[in-house]
Amino acid sequence: MKIVPHVNLVTIIEIGAILVGAFSGFVEARRKRMDIVGVIIVAFITAFGGGTMRDILLDKRPLFWVQHQEYTILLFVVALLAAPFFKQIRHIVSERLIVVADAVGLGLFAVASVAQAQAAGMPLFIAVMMGVVTGIFGGVLRDIVCNEVPMVFRDGKPYAICAFFGCWVYIGLQYAGASEDFSLWTSAALITLMRLVSWKFDLKLTHPR
Amino acid sequence: MKIVPHVNLVTIIEIGAILVGAFSGFVEARRKRMDIVGVIIVAFITAFGGGTMRDILLDKRPLFWVQHQEYTILLFVVALLAAPFFKQIRHIVSERLIVVADAVGLGLFAVASVAQAQAAGMPLFIAVMMGVVTGIFGGVLRDIVCNEVPMVFRDGKPYAICAFFGCWVYIGLQYAGASEDFSLWTSAALITLMRLVSWKFDLKLTHPR
Amino acid sequence: MKIVPHVNLVTIIEIGAILVGAFSGFVEARRKRMDIVGVIIVAFITAFGGGTMRDILLDKRPLFWVQHQEYTILLFVVALLAAPFFKQIRHIVSERLIVVADAVGLGLFAVASVAQAQAAGMPLFIAVMMGVVTGIFGGVLRDIVCNEVPMVFRDGKPYAICAFFGCWVYIGLQYAGASEDFSLWTSAALITLMRLVSWKFDLKLTHPR
Numbered sequence: 001m002k003i004v005p006h007v008n009l010v011t012i013i014e015i016g017a018i019l020v021g022a023f024s025g026f027v028e029a030r031r032k033r034m035d036i037v038g039v040i041i042v043a044f045i046t047a048f049g050g051g052t053m054r055d056i057l058l059d060k061r062p063l064f065w066v067q068h069q070e071y072t073i074l075l076f077v078v079a080l081l082a083a084p085f086f087k088q089i090r091h092i093v094s095e096r097l098i099v100v101a102d103a104v105g106l107g108l109f110a111v112a113s114v115a116q117a118q119a120a121g122m123p124l125f126i127a128v129m130m131g132v133v134t135g136i137f138g139g140v141l142r143d144i145v146c147n148e149v150p151m152v153f154r155d156g157k158p159y160a161i162c163a164f165f166g167c168w169v170y171i172g173l174q175y176a177g178a179s180e181d182f183s184l185w186t187s188a189a190l191i192t193l194m195r196l197v198s199w200k201f202d203l204k205l206t207h208p209r
Numbered sequence: 210m211k212i213v214p215h216v217n218l219v220t221i222i223e224i225g226a227i228l229v230g231a232f233s234g235f236v237e238a239r240r241k242r243m244d245i246v247g248v249i250i251v252a253f254i255t256a257f258g259g260g261t262m263r264d265i266l267l268d269k270r271p272l273f274w275v276q277h278q279e280y281t282i283l284l285f286v287v288a289l290l291a292a293p294f295f296k297q298i299r300h301i302v303s304e305r306l307i308v309v310a311d312a313v314g315l316g317l318f319a320v321a322s323v324a325q326a327q328a329a330g331m332p333l334f335i336a337v338m339m340g341v342v343t344g345i346f347g348g349v350l351r352d353i354v355c356n357e358v359p360m361v362f363r364d365g366k367p368y369a370i371c372a373f374f375g376c377w378v379y380i381g382l383q384y385a386g387a388s389e390d391f392s393l394w395t396s397a398a399l400i401t402l403m404r405l406v407s408w409k410f411d412l413k414l415t416h417p418r
Numbered sequence: 419m420k421i422v423p424h425v426n427l428v429t430i431i432e433i434g435a436i437l438v439g440a441f442s443g444f445v446e447a448r449r450k451r452m453d454i455v456g457v458i459i460v461a462f463i464t465a466f467g468g469g470t471m472r473d474i475l476l477d478k479r480p481l482f483w484v485q486h487q488e489y490t491i492l493l494f495v496v497a498l499l500a501a502p503f504f505k506q507i508r509h510i511v512s513e514r515l516i517v518v519a520d521a522v523g524l525g526l527f528a529v530a531s532v533a534q535a536q537a538a539g540m541p542l543f544i545a546v547m548m549g550v551v552t553g554i555f556g557g558v559l560r561d562i563v564c565n566e567v568p569m570v571f572r573d574g575k576p577y578a579i580c581a582f583f584g585c586w587v588y589i590g591l592q593y594a595g596a597s598e599d600f601s602l603w604t605s606a607a608l609i610t611l612m613r614l615v616s617w618k619f620d621l622k623l624t625h626p627r
Contacts, residue, residue: 029571033572036623037571037577038570042571059268059270059477062540065544066540066544069541069543122275125278125281126281144354144562145562145567145571146567150354153243153250154247160250161246268477331484332484338490353563359456362453362457362563364453369455369459370455414453
């Protein structure tokens with residue numbers, strides 16, 4: 001099933017999003033003083049964990065990172081090469097770059113997952129949940145392995161919520177008769193925008209009392 | 210496969226058990242100072258985690274909460290509506306009510322899972338393990354996500370053990386020629402009763418020395 | 419699919435490796451002051467967790483411990499019998515014995531998993547990752563359930579790396595035209611040897627800076 005058109009652009013975005021996920025795993029694993037095996041595996045879990053969870057829930061095989069073996073190998077090689085230069089890389093890569101790439105990845109992966117879940121016959125609400133799960137569970141698994149309460153559950157910043165709303169917009173556009181392409185790109189862009197705006201203005205959810 | 214008769218009563222019990230599971234996730238997530246996204250997702254994990262684990266181990270699709278999309282939506286709506294009134298609800302809902310509803314759910318879900326595992330061709334001992342897993346893994350996953358050693362593994366109170374014995378009683382009744390209905394309700398009731406009695410008298414397992 | 423010949427020897431090694439995994443789960447669970455239910459379940463998770471993860475990723479059913487129900491029952495009975503004598507057993511079983519049995523199990527399980535992953539059509543790099551996952555994820559899941567950062571990610575001792583190299587040697591031997599038997603035993607023995615040598619001389623990976 002071809003979900004996304006314009007393969008080259010999407011491939012670049014996907015790889016960017018995977019590397020950003022991996023980087024955040026790398027950073028967290030280093031903070032926990034893990035060794036080289038730990039940082040590489042936590043990078044993998046963060047980059048591929050959400051998609052793997054989605055594929056298992058949908059009973060879809062081959063898994064995302066098996067089908068795209070090249071991403072798995074790329075990530076492994078990059079992690080190996082990057083490990084000795086970790087400190088320098090961390091200084092070069094600004095927080096702004098990370099947040100932007102992560103927001104782009106969140107939008108793309110969440111919406112693509114909704115499309116996949118619908119193609120697999122999931123009902124609407126479930127399909128949206130699958131989109132959100134794919135978007136956030138890489139980070140959730142990273143934090144669990146690193147023995148932390150997952151950041152996305154406690155920092156009060158809109159993240160899962162952006163994915164949740166954007167996924168519904170995707171479904172709404174589809175029902176309104178918009179083309180697959182238009183629905184996908186519009187809703188993915190909306191998620192990215194919502195995330196960036198809420199980050200820029202440091203919006204917070206009020207905690208339940 | 211129709212496992213349980215008298216749909217209305219069972220539906221009420223199932224929904225009750227799911228809401229109780231969700232509530233315990235809600236409480237634990239709040240204690241960890243999670244935001245609204247965290248409490249809702251932890252509520253979901255607690256309510257549906259055990260059944261999801263069982264379905265994945267059995268390779269059964271659609272998953273429990275996909276097949277019963279209405280439960281998923283109900284839980285989501287209830288969680289959203291309940292979040293602002295969390296403190297008040299916590300005062301209204303007594304510990305006794307929670308324990309009773311949880312014990313009823315433990316019995317029903319454990320025995321229903323054994324039946325499903327047998328229908329899927331699992332050997333006896335494995336089927337019983339599936340019943341126990343379904344009964345306890347919601348709480349186990351809740352505690353892992355909340356960064357705690359799982360309560361059910363350390364409080365020394367009979368819980369998994371009640372499910373374990375009751376599941377064997379179910380199988381014994383089946384082998385003795387009892388009807389499906391009678392076996393199911395008797396063994397589920399037995400689990401609930403064992404759990405309530407051991408709670409009432411604060412029974413404890415001796416720790417291994 | 420018959421992966422390993424000489425059933426009797428392999429059966430003994432497998433059971434040994436499972437008991438060693440279970441024992442390490444038992445020890446860790448006791449250290450966390452878990453009750454009898456906790457120590458038994460953590461023993462199961464440690465012994466069967468890696469293989470279960472592999473089977474789920476490969477979508478292979480029945481699961482390893484369902485197919486070998488006898489191992490599951492054996493482990494349960496041994497754990498029940500051993501629980502009251504835990505302290506005595508811990509004194510009898512030397513660290514050396516544990517390390518040797520664990521190293522043998524690591525080699526055998528990692529290489530057998532690569533063979534299974536290849537038989538399931540996985541590409542090379544993925545198959546090797548499956549081998550490593552099977553070898554280490556029992557311990558990773560044990561540490562997650564026990565609320566610790568996984569030991570294999572932070573102690574800096576070669577473990578996953580031994581499995582990783584040995585799995586490539588297995589694949590290399592296969593490509594070089596060696597028989598299945600020879601490839602399997604040689605590479606499994608190599609993993610065991612690498613692990614034992616690095617343990618004996620207390621080798622450490624340098625942490626990424």
